[in-house]
Amino acid sequence: MMTNLEHSIIAHYDYAGDRFELLVDPDLAYMYKTGQKKELNNILVVEEVFKNARKGERHKSNELQKVFGTTDIYKIAEIIFQKGEVQLTTEQKRKMLEEKKKQIIAILARECIDPRTGAPHTLLRLQNALEESGAHIDAFKPAETQLEAVIKELRPIIPLKFERVKIAIRVGAEHAQRIYGFFKEYGIQKEEWTRDGGIIVMVEMPAGVQSEFYDRLNKLTAGVAQTKIVK
DSSP states (O other), X not given: OOOOGGGOEEEEEEETTEEEEEXXXXXXXXXXXXXXXXXXXXXXXXXXXXXXXXXXXXXXXXXXXHHHSOOOHHHHHHHHHHHSEEOOOHHHHHHHHHHHHHHHHHHHHHHEEBTTTTBOOOXXXXXXXXXXXXXXXXTTSOHHHHHHHHHHHHTTTSOOEEOEEEEEEEEOHHHHHHHHHHHHHHOEEEEEEOTTSOEEEEEEEEGGGHHHHHHHXXXXXXXXXXXXXXX
């Protein structure tokens, strides 16, 4: 069901002193900003670009062409969503921020270890440290681009070290064919098929993923795979 004007929100982009506004559906706009919706269809409540949407003041075609290089409403909307801002509700912004924090914590748990123990930090410990640090998280920026700044804030609270490990694995013929796809998930650096139909591979992964890797490997091979850390 199409959102009516009363319940729409504004997405806007400011350029050279001019404002370009769209009236958009708040729920679909949120889904688009968070990657849950890939297309812009049904997001626009009115297929117009405004100077002031609430007053109904529209931009002329030549003004749009000059700024966006097109008059196609969906191409313009894509640019406004990408470069501008969306006036999401307070609850939507809170949800986006919590989701971004979860993404950052998941990356840290996967990519980092505690240099004192060589083991990854737990999600709970990382979450508590992030809250204690007061590190600024931008709900609209990719998690990866915020890691460096977040880690700088976290290090006085918990030790963090980015580390990757190389693991050599030998699997007998009874499991080799079936487990090959599993190894590909982690990125095979070297492989060698033995005369008896077995396989020897070397994979490289973030140190924090080792426990998960070994657990899955043992289940898939009934614990008979041979492994060795490669220095």
